Amino acid sequence: MGLNLLNNVFLSEIMEWANSVGQREVTGLLSLKAIWENVPPSWNGFRDPCGDRWEGIACNNTRVISITLSSIGLKGVLSGDIRQLSELQTLDLSSNKGLTGSLPEAIGNLAKLTNLILVGCNFIGKIPDSIGSLSNLIFLSLNSNSLSGSIPSSIGNLSKLYWLDLAENKLTGTLPVSNGTKPGLDMLHSCKHFHFGRNQLSGSIPPQLLHENMTLIHLLLDNNKFEGSIPSTIGLVNEMEVLRLDWNSFSGSVPSNISNLTEVTEMLLSNNQFTGSMPDLTGMNQLSYLDMSNNSFDTSDVPSWFTALPSLTTLIMEKTQLQGEVPESLFSLPQLQKVVLKRNKLSGTLNIGSAVSSQLRSVDMQNNNISAYTKRPEDSNVKVMYVFRLDTNFTIIHACNTIYNCSLVGNPYCSDAISGERYCILPQQSNISYTTPPQNCAPSNCDSDKISSPSCHCAYPYTGTLVFRAPQFSDLENFTHYKDLEIKLSKTFKSKEVPVDSVSLSNVSRGLSNYLEMTLQVFPLDQDRFNRTAISTLGFMLTNQTFKPPPDYGPFYFTANGYTTFAEESAPKLKKILSMAAIIGIAAGGAALLIALCVVAIICFRMKRPPKTVERDNRLGLPSTSSWMSAGSTSSTLPLAGSRVFPLEEIKKMTNNFSESNVIGSGTYGKVYRGTLTNGQLVAVKRAKQGSPQGDLEFKTEIELLSRVHHKNLVKLFGFCLEKGELILVYEYVPNGTLKESLSGKSGIRLDWRRRIKVGLGAARGLAYLHELASPPIIHRDVKSNNLLLDEHLNAKVSDFGLSKTLLDVGKGHISTEVKGTMGYLDPEYYMTQKLNEKSDVYSFGVLMLELITGKSPIDRGRYIVREVRNAIDRAEDLYGLHEFLDPGIGLGTSLKGFEKYVNLALCCVEESGVDRPVMGNVVKQLEDILQMAGLNPYTDSASSSGAYGDGNSRHLYGDESLYGYSGQLPR
Structure with missing residues (x-):
């Protein structure tokens, strides 16, 4: 027994x-x-x-x-x-x-x-x-x-x-x-x-693959064996930014509606078997890099649309049956860096002109029929671009007068009489290479396999290859590109608190496939090697696209070399000399011993521990304050992670006995007071009205939820008090009040276009965390501008979780519950069916997005903002014709870059049917894109009054701190 x-x-x-x-x-x-x-x-x-x-x-x-x-x-x-x-x-x-x-x-x-x-x-x-x-x-x-x-x-x-x-x-x-x-x-x-x-x-590319509901921005099919024609449905994917179909066997005509892809920045159709007329790309104003070489287009004059591409940096049209004269205006395109029109039938006079782009580096007209070249006046004493190196190995480009190289080899112009002119000599391959220079120091002579870092310390760097699949630039000699990339890399790593001292780039090259490759070295901080956690974190940041390169680099991937010199001592490997029988015997013996020890420990523990008697609060079903405090103590730690129990006397002291002068907010629930902890830290103290059953339930919900979720875009709960019938919550103090107050002008804070995007992005990140990383998922159920707080940097923090619900049965996909929320923000599908899910929050967030740009309440003078915007929108007009709806404080009269995409996203969020709305994670990605279009980095720019946004710390879109503080961003 x-x-x-x-x-x-x-x-x-x-x-x-x-x-x-x-x-x-x-x-x-x-x-x-x-x-x-x-x-x-x-x-x-x-x-x-x-x-x-x-x-x-x-x-x-x-x-x-x-x-x-x-x-x-x-x-x-x-x-x-x-x-x-x-x-x-x-x-x-x-x-x-x-x-x-x-x-x-x-x-x-x-x-x-x-x-x-x-x-x-x-x-x-x-x-x-x-x-x-x-x-x-x-x-x-x-x-x-x-x-x-x-x-x-x-x-x-x-x-x-x-x-x-x-x-x-x-x-x-x-x-x-x-x-x-x-x-x-x-x-x-x-x-x-x-x-x-x-x-x-x-x-072939199936026509069905490409349709108007696709949101592709990168379609990379290069270096395969595709054949057949490009389907005309490609013109429907109007969000496309990079299109690579080069090095295949495509044939037929290029569809004329490819010019509908007005967001494309890089388009490579080279090395195929295209025929027919060359497509007219007029209107592709974002196009930067265009290569249609080595195709069999119909013979045609140089098209006029060449000179109508304001963003063009690179034009490569080798062997494309072009004829006639090259227009002088081509070379004055402001961003132009490289022109390759060799192996065509160009003729007449080549005139680069006097208004040549300051960025132009190379003009290659080899093997055409050009008979004359109009020199610029300064060409008479031109000196060819040359290179010299300093002792620091920092390469400098120097050019006199002419900053481009022009080759006319194989043209009638280069007759025997002038064949010695530099334009008629085959250009030599540039031997310019980039290596990150030392930072005002002399490189160290390092022992063993260590390498001298840019800060001149010997260490074992983390190394690998960065490959950019579609960079927009071709002037590889412009070292500004690489300095910008180094700064971005260092800033990203340090923002994640990875111990990185510096980064180095080298071995920059652009191969036949037009991929830009370079070696990356990352050096450790304050020691000569990284530990395993740092290495895995660096690798994760580069492979899951946490790192965002400068926009002109385009999509990338990274492969690392194995790292073996870890900072910590590796445990010696056990030799595999034991037979399976011996292993089983040892394991069985150890298990028997462990069982015996466990039994003794359990019996002793159960004999000593007192019976479990936990006092419960009658209204909430939560333990009262006294059950978590020992006699004479002033505070204790609640079994709910991270929440503190405050005695009522301490609450009174921190609020000066609930002084009216400390009231910073009020509502149907009660009042919010500014308070000060004993260490001087400011807090917000929310005191519920006495005798409200609804307040009891919401109070309990906030404690249970905020005690288990932690994210920089969710307001932090420090603790609570349950004494003497009081229901009091203690939050972090968020100094700039609610978003509603800022939009109404009450707070005195001006929110321009970029600040509003940043606020929306912060709120979206908080909600995405609740939906997609909280376990089980949490539905906020009352997303609105009054429940969005702004900290000292104008970072958004979602607050007030009193109506929130936990999605316990994830497989079911919804909760059947009575309808609660705020009219105007309320999901109509939830209202009709009483079935609550994450898409209900998405709807409310879409309303919030429209409120951000209009400054108006969702229901204003009987007009519903969603219906008004839907009815007024005109996509053919600037700003979609919504000028009369926009809040003047947004910065009307300035460029609202990304505005149309923002409105499209908002309207997608407020679709009638939940299945047609995006998930919050996708909303985050698109807002990150919009913020980047507006000129800010969504991961590093701060939200100070100087025009920067955020706290300077790059985070994953969900900010899950269990994954080293992030779990990756979704890139462009």
């Missing part, structure tokens, strides 16, 4: 322990550890990966939600045991070239996965069909492996997918599209990035 009781006690405690640490997940990680080499030393032993903080593992309570092990030299395969990690949201194993084998079908069991990043490994075989089961996937990067077979049509099921990168593999077959019985890529309406270059894909 006693033994049975003892066994029951033991089994009960063991089961409690197993449930608390997510034993299946421990098993899954131990299985991966058993087949991987070079795992971090912290993985040794059969310990709890969450409680013991295994390197590269991030948890939410006891559940593993992230594995980020980039660039640490892992070897082995990715086994089917990965299925055990059912809560996993991020898997990044990039740049571990020792990882090989095929991807397991079991990867489709990771239902909560949002980021799958396996860049730069050596995976082989087919992409499993089961990948189409990852319904929450946002980021899929499998590029730079050796994957083969066709693209699974099941990827079309990934409705939340934003980034799809399958480039640099060995994929074959066609681009799959849906046919009524199976899905296809045409169903990925939210996907911005199709990166399929450098594969062996074939067939």
Whole structure:
């Protein structure tokens, strides 16, 4: 009898322990550890990966939600045991070239996965069909492996997918599209990035793939085996920014409506078999880089639209059947850097003109029929561009008078009489190379394999290759580009508090495929090497596109070299000399000993611990303050993580006994007071009215929710008080009041266009965190300008969670509940069906977006803002014809860059049907794009009055601090 009781006690405690640490997940990680080499030393032993903080593992309570092990030299395969990690949201194993084998079908069991990043490994075989089961996937990067077979049509099921990168593999077959019985890529309406270059894909582009509901900004199909004509449906994808179809076997005419792609900045159609008339690209005012070389277009005069592309930096039209004279006005385009028109039938006189672009570097007219060249007056004593180096290895370009090189080799102009003129000599390949110069110091002579950093310290850098797939510029000799890139890299790394001293770029080159490649070295701060956490963090930031390069660099990817010289001591590897029988014997003996010790400890503990008697507050069902405080204490820590219990006397002291002079807000719930903690920190004290049952419930909801969610765009709860019938919450003090007060002019804060985008972005990030990273998800249910607070930098913080609901049954997708919220912001679908889901918050946020630009309440003098904007919008007009609706404080009369895209997004959020609205994560991405269009970096610019925005700390769009403070941004 006693033994049975003892066994029951033991089994009960063991089961409690197993449930608390997510034993299946421990098993899954131990299985991966058993087949991987070079795992971090912290993985040794059969310990709890969450409680013991295994390197590269991030948890939410006891559940593993992230594995980020980039660039640490892992070897082995990715086994089917990965299925055990059912809560996993991020898997990044990039740049571990020792990882090989095929991807397991079991990867489709990771239902909560949002980021799958396996860049730069050596995976082989087919992409499993089961990948189409990852319904929450946002980021899929499998590029730079050796994957083969066709693209699974099941990827079309990934409705939340934003980034799809399958480039640099060995994929074959066609681009799959849906046919009524199976899905296809045409169903990925939210996907911005199709990166399929450098594969062996074939067939034609299905017309069905491209349609008006696609939001693609990058379509990269270069260096494949595609054939057939470009479908005319390409003109429907009007958000396109980069189009690469070069190095294929496309034929037929280029559709005339390709000029509808007015947002395109880079378009490469070169090295195909196009025929017919060259398309008229008039109106493509953003076009910067154009290459249509080596095609068989009909013979035609130099088109007039060449000179009507104001953003053009590079024009490459080699062997395209052009004839006639080149217009002088071409060379005066303000951004022009390079013109290549060789191997055509150009004739007459070449006149560069006197108004030549100051950025022009190269004019290549070889092998044409040009008979004369009109020299500029200063050409008579011109000196050719040359290069010299300083002792610091910093290369400087120097040019006298003429800043461009012009080649007329192979033209009648270069007759024997003047064949020695420099224009008639084959230009030599530039040997200009860039290496980051030292920072006002002398490079160190380093021992061993260490390298001298730009700050002249010897260290082991983290190295790899940055590859930019479609840069807008071609003047590689302009070192300003690389300095800007270095500054952005350093700023991004340091904003994440990664211990980075400096970065270095070198070996810059542009190959045949027009990819710009360079070596990146990242040097550690205050020591000579990085630890594993820093390496994985750096790798994750570069592979999941947390780092945003300058806009003229375009899409990129990064592959790292393995890092081996880690800062911490590696635990010695145990030799595999024990037989399986010996291992089993040792394990069994150890387990028996452990069981005996556990039983003794449990019995002793249970004999000593007092009975559980917890006083409960009658109204809330929460423990009262006294049950969490020992006798004589003034404060204590609540079992709810991060919340403090304040005694009523302390609350009175901090608010001067609830003095009216400290009131900073009031409402139906009661009043909010400014208070001061004993350490001098300001807080906001919310005191509920006595006797309100509704206030009780909202009070309890705020405690339960805010105690478990933490994000920079959510107001922070310090604690609460329940004494003597009082319901008091203590929040962080947010000094600039509500957004409503700023929009009404009450606060005196001026919100211009960019500040308003930034405020909206902050609110969206907070809501995206609640919807997509809180576990279980949280629906705010009362998104409005009165519940959005602005801190000292005008960063937005979502507040007031009294009406919020937790989505416990995620599979069901909604909660059936009575309708609550604020009229004007209320989702009509929720109002009609009483079914609440995340899209109800999206609707309210869309109303908030319209309120941000109009400054008006959602219902103003009987006019509903959503209906008014819908009825008035005219997409053919400037600012969509909404001038009369806009708040003058937004900066009317200045350029509201990104305005139209902002309005489109707002109207998408307030669609009648929830299924037609975007998820908050996608709203965040689009607002980041809009802010970037408006001239600010959405991750680094601060929100000070000087025109910068934010707190200077770059964060992931959700800001999940369990993933090293972020889990990646979604890039352009």
